[in-house]
Amino acid sequence: MAISKEIEEFLLNNAVERFLRYVKIWTTSDENVESVPSTKIQLDLGKVLVDELKSLNLEDIVQDEFGFVYAYLPPSKGFEKVKPIGLLAHLDTSPAASGKDVKPVIHRDYNGKEIAFIQDKELTLTPSDSPNLEEYIGLDIITSQGDTLLGADDKAGIAEIMAACAAWQKFPELKHGSIVICFSPDEEIGIGIKKVNEKKLPKICYTVDGGEMGELEFECFDAWRASFKFKGLSVHPGYAKNLMINAIQIATRFFSEIPEAESPEHTEEREGYFHLAKLQGEAEEAMARMIIRDYEVENNQRRMDYLKNLKNAYEIRYPGLKIELNFLHQYQNMLKFIEKKQKIVDLAKQAIEKTGVELRVHAIRGGTDGAQLSVKGILTPNIFTGGQLAHSRKEYTPTLALQKAAEVLIYLAELWTQER
Ligand SMILES: [Zn+2]
Structure with missing residues (x-):
């Protein structure tokens, strides 16, 4: 009625x-x-x-x-x-x-x-x-x-x-x-x-x-959170050649390799993204938090694979650097x-x-x-x-x-x- x-x-x-x-x-x-x-x-x-x-x-x-x-x-x-x-x-x-x-x-x-x-x-x-x-x-x-x-x-x-x-x-x-x-x-x-x-x-x-x-x-969204810990080595900057592993400096380089087109400010409707939500630290250690969002699970899987590969590449590029990377599935x-x-x-x-x-x-x-x-x-x-x-x-x-x-x-x- x-x-x-x-x-x-x-x-x-x-x-x-x-x-x-x-x-x-x-x-x-x-x-x-x-x-x-x-x-x-x-x-x-x-x-x-x-x-x-x-x-x-x-x-x-x-x-x-x-x-x-x-x-x-x-x-x-x-x-x-x-x-x-x-x-x-x-x-x-x-x-x-x-x-x-x-x-x-x-x-x-x-x-x-x-x-x-x-x-x-x-x-x-x-x-x-x-x-x-x-x-x-x-x-x-x-x-x-x-x-x-x-x-x-x-x-x-x-x-x-x-x-x-x-x-x-x-x-x-x-x-x-x-x-x-x-x-x-x-x-x-x-x-x-x-x-x-x-x-x-x-x-x-x-x-x-x-x-x-x-x-x-x-x-x-299918929603994930990525947590990063960059473990470097602090040394007196005057005597740091071939010794220092500057965790925060390396972290900024790492995150500059996230595709710009896949950020919240460049996406809408059904497009997903990486969003760096936090980055802090010093030479010895740095931490970061990122959220990853998409409607399709496979697209988020691709983003996580990208981060894992990048982590491996950075550990090769900077011998002695360790990156801990963990993912949390926040909601489906x-x-x-x-x-x-x-x-x-x-x-x-x-x-x-x-x-x-x-x-x-x-x-x-x-x-x-x-x-x-x-x-x-x-x-x-x-x-x-x-x-x-x-x-x-x-x-x-x-x-x-x-x-x-x-x-x-x-x-x-x-x-x-x-x-x-
Ligand atoms: Zn409400």
Whole structure:
């Protein structure tokens, strides 16, 4: 069935009201902390959500020691046998920009020109920052005041899931099976999902953490980290001839041999890269860290072979030099797991199309919590929130996206009731 005008309006008002409240709650995570939650403030938003989930009649609501919030929505009558699905969003915002004292501003009826920020006169938001803005002329756009990020990543996702829950409570004619809600900590620093209680999640989940309206993602990078130790020999520079092996000097030469064309600043879309993230040291010893990314495992294998061969060549070129080189597989491309059960993607595509927004399938140039879950057999594509320019003081979302993403969740749950 199609969602009525009344429900559309309800979803818009409900999601926007929640979003404007949630972004004001400070939840920035801290990349220098290795325990979960990395910041206690994430629990504050979790507590608010626990109370609100109770008032929406969800069951088995818990906030655990790591800050995860889980809740269970029983199926509507007659749909007890439908496969359960999970809906996930994350509580934290990126430490890349301040998320404290966020004051959201609604710019009504966007005119296609530049949006100004009250707290930073130098800062502007224009279609050259985000071409999608051209499509949003006439819509209401939410930004921060320019002194903080907005936090649509991922409080838009939370607000959309909560608005869908509110609609399922208010409009019993909306069909759905069992739904598990999970709000997770520390997504932005990559450590939260390791603490998820897998037993609580169904085998089919969706994160609501994507970008532009209509977006659907189910492919991410295959990701490796290379760690290097260059072991040289320090000698007084005045008496170093034929003796010194200058580890840091040799390391800079070594990394100058990485193909420039395969760097983050020269690649886009489906192209992979090497990225030297850290290099430090002295004559005696130097260390470096590099990340390697591609959608295709074979391309990363080629990059790693290149580094191994280069290491061997350098140890021959500089007798006495030792290079330790280790690789860590950080995460895998989720596509190879998800494509085994194409239905999960197909129904999400249909749900997006039913809302009338244009479907946009993208491959993520990074990772997602869904990738880590998919490896564990919990298949998890990523649905749009509408938030764009995440991790930035220019971050924004059209209010319409908050409604449309909530609609997608309603349609998606209904589509799953037709699968047996
Ligand atoms: Zn996010």
